[in-house]
Amino acid sequence: MYPHERSLVKKLKDKPFTLVGVNSDKDLLYLHERMKAENITWPSFTNGPFGPLGPIAAKWGVGGWPTIYILDHKGVIRFKNKRGQAMEEAVEKLLAEMEK
Amino acid sequence: MKTTLFLWGALLLLSPNGLAQDTSIAGTSSGTTTAKPKSQGVFDLLHHEFVKARVNFSAKLKELRKSKAYIEARKTRDFKALKALMAKIPKPGPQILPRFLEEAEKVKGTPEEAKLLFFVLGNSGRNQALREKVFNSLKARHFDSKGWGPYLQSLPWILPKKKAKAFIAKLAKESPHPEIRIMARYLAAISVKRDRRASQNAKDAAAKTLEEIRTQYPDSLPGMSLNAKTFIKNHLQIGMKAPDIIGTDVYGKPMKLSDFLGRVVVIDFWGDW
Numbered sequence: 001m002y003p004h005e006r007s008l009v010k011k012l013k014d015k016p017f018t019l020v021g022v023n024s025d026k027d028l029l030y031l032h033e034r035m036k037a038e039n040i041t042w043p044s045f046t047n048g049p050f051g052p053l054g055p056i057a058a059k060w061g062v063g064g065w066p067t068i069y070i071l072d073h074k075g076v077i078r079f080k081n082k083r084g085q086a087m088e089e090a091v092e093k094l095l096a097e098m099e100k
Numbered sequence: 101m102k103t104t105l106f107l108w109g110a111l112l113l114l115s116p117n118g119l120a121q122d123t124s125i126a127g128t129s130s131g132t133t134t135a136k137p138k139s140q141g142v143f144d145l146l147h148h149e150f151v152k153a154r155v156n157f158s159a160k161l162k163e164l165r166k167s168k169a170y171i172e173a174r175k176t177r178d179f180k181a182l183k184a185l186m187a188k189i190p191k192p193g194p195q196i197l198p199r200f201l202e203e204a205e206k207v208k209g210t211p212e213e214a215k216l217l218f219f220v221l222g223n224s225g226r227n228q229a230l231r232e233k234v235f236n237s238l239k240a241r242h243f244d245s246k247g248w249g250p251y252l253q254s255l256p257w258i259l260p261k262k263k264a265k266a267f268i269a270k271l272a273k274e275s276p277h278p279e280i281r282i283m284a285r286y287l288a289a290i291s292v293k294r295d296r297r298a299s300q301n302a303k304d305a306a307a308k309t310l311e312e313i314r315t316q317y318p319d320s321l322p323g324m325s326l327n328a329k330t331f332i333k334n335h336l337q338i339g340m341k342a343p344d345i346i347g348t349d350v351y352g353k354p355m356k357l358s359d360f361l362g363r364v365v366v367i368d369f370w371g372d373w
Contacts, residue, residue, distance in 0.1 A: 005368070016363040023350050024371040026222070026250060030151045031350055034372045037155070044370070045347045045355060049250045050321060052371065056345055058321045060336065061328025062369045069342065069367040075358070077342050087366065094364040
């Protein structure tokens with residue numbers, strides 16, 4: 001997943017777009033090193049010490065990782081689980097709507 | 101709609117070697133640089149060293165996989181040569197975990213010991229003897245610790261299954277912490293529910309337990325999980341305003357999903373594990 005997300009974030013860096021992660025790793029210190037190595041620059045919530053069982057994923061019923069929600073600028077859920085090219089197209093569509 | 105994660109504060113305190121710990125090491129720095137450890141506790145220093153060793157190990161492994169000798173050995177399926185090549189890279193576990201144990205010995209019976217031992221329990225990899233030894237120490241001296249929480253789910257992989265099951269049942273009844281008891285009851289009930297060989301009586305009892313957790317403890321982690329289907333139906337459908345997420349980022353800084361209103365947002369539930 002990282003390469004595609006990295007390129008999307010880079011491509012849209014001047015647009016009103018943010019990739020927000022919810023990360024389920026337990027060892028945050030190690031995660032920081034991994035993020036450095038993988039050049040993961042976008043913000044992520046931590047799902048807490050329980051990892052995948054933690055509160056955000058529990059509340060949102062996340063069973064599969066990764067799980068994706070795509071929101072428009074008003075915070076409305078517009079797409080779910082679009083990945084790769086489909087994710088990029090969905091985001092472009094919502095950005096275009098903002099310019100109307 | 102705003103959904104506050106009620107348990108958040110409690111969760112931060114729940115694990116002695118979890119989040120609160122990690123964020124204190126990283127401070128409140130943002131961006132991608134890891135801050136130097138601020139507190140100089142033994143656990144923090146060893147944790148830092150362990151992470152450094154893991155990073156070093158991954159880098160060396162990556163290098164090795166590109167080397168001629170490795171590629172050649174793989175091609176010819178020369179497992180002895182592969183093993184010899186691997187042995188040249190120092191593994192973080194055997195190198196550093198014994199030092200966690202040494203330090204634990206010096207603070208026997210204190211919460212600091214529990215913190216050190218839980219870390220070893222979670223990072224002992226395939227070393228079955230080490231895992232059981234550490235588990236036995238924790239069981240003997242730290243049964244009452246909140247630190248079991250994050251390890252409960254993985255216990256059946258850390259220990260022989262029967263032993264794990266018996267211990268989870270004990271925690272479900274006897275842990276002084278309600279959140280540990282609820283999590284232990286939940287995990288035990290889920291495993292019965294998924295066990296094809298379980299009797300109908302056992303399955304009925306498990307279903308009753310799950311229903312009790314769902315209705316009586318909706319704000320506990322298992323409670324939230326059990327109510328998630330309804331939450332998705334009522335709040336996470338296309339066309340609905342996404343519920344707010346109020347939490348902290350991976351560096352320990354407060355962050356809300358609503359901070360990003362006015363921007364197109366992709367929420368990506370991810371893990372590096």
